[in-house]
Amino acid sequence: MKAKHWNVDIFIGESDDDTETRARAVLNAGGSVTVTGYGQARRNPIDRPVPEIGDELAASRALTDLADRLRGVAGEDIARMAGPAYPIT
Secondary structure, three states: OOOOOOEEEEEEEEOOOOOEEEEEEEEEOOOOOEEEEEEEEEOOOOOOOOHHHHHHHHHHHHHHHHHHHHHHHHHHHHHHOOOOOOOOO
16 A cells, blocks of 8 residues: 655644634645635633633544635535546547
């Protein structure tokens, strides 16, 4: 079996008041295939500020979005390649 290596980078940023966290998950699948997912988390201002929780929620949502988008790319590829591999004679 041939091994492939894909990388996912997750970039996380917080608002100045630490109530909003945004994440971007970028998949580099080699060649020209790059897929990006986005996620966000908001903290209620009356809750305790625990930045790690916002990071975890935003990152997980970005990864979920990335998975959905990657599935869409695969679906488009399947549709483009539909039909027999060889002409039927």
